Amino acid sequence: MTSAADRDPPAGATEAQFEVIPLKGITDRVEGHLPPGARVTVTASPAQGLAATIxxxxxxxxxxxxxxxxxxxRQIRDRHEATDLLEQLAAAGVHEVFVIxxxxxxxxxxxxxSLGLLEDLAAAAPGITLGMGAHPEGHPFVDEQEAIRLVRAKAEHASYLVxxxxxxxxxxxxxxxxxxxxGITLPIRPGIAAPVGTARLLRIGAKVGVGRSLRMLSGRGSGMRRLVGPGEWDPDALLAELARGQEESGLALAGPHVYTFNDLEAVARWRAAA
Structure with a gap:
């Protein structure tokens, strides 16, 4: 079987992509603060429902x-509904999805x-670009070996990993x-928090459980100084470290996946300063 990892990298792999929450007015804010044509992912949650995402x-x-x-x-009933969603999205000019x-x-x-949904989407629309998620700092419900096994199985169908x-x-x-x-060669987009206020980041980080990186906040390392020094997280030093790591043969890091928390004004200021 030919895996998605054996295909050419997806279009836009070197570009950053920006995650937003589908709240009222978000499209206008994206238009006002992100560059034309940018890659923008739209979250799905039980609170908002898939209809808002679509x-x-x-x-x-x-x-x-x-x-x-x-x-x-876990919000989709079966293969029939999954195929229906693909048809709705294709009609709207959407040809890429991120599966969680x-x-x-x-x-x-x-x-x-997510594995079963990835399998069904890949079978229903062989040309679609599929992103998948992963947990570098440990999955909350599976051990490390099982997590690697799942990533390998999902990589048979996905085009990149976030x-x-x-x-x-x-x-x-x-x-x-x-x-x-x-042997997993998918392009990997590192998940990076946009520059936001410390209190907001800690509140959100505690909810999503970001693992060992979050625990550094109670220590005295350089990461904590970056986070609490000026009262705002600054991702630039982390991105610089990752850029240096990218020079290592075989890592194949793609552009970052930026968690914006819908603070697109802060994202725009950060991009302008960079």
Missing amino acids: AVAGELAAAGFTAIPHLAA AGDATRPAGDYTG TQMCFEAPPLLQWVRSLREA
């Missing part, structure tokens, strides 16, 4: 952005995790090396 993705695509809706497996398991306490139907939020380069780079040693 609607915003369609609006962004109509505005000329590369819209990438998150499809949460999702936070719903109980699955809506057949899918308990990590959870990371705040330190060494754990992320070591995890990438372990994937490469396991």
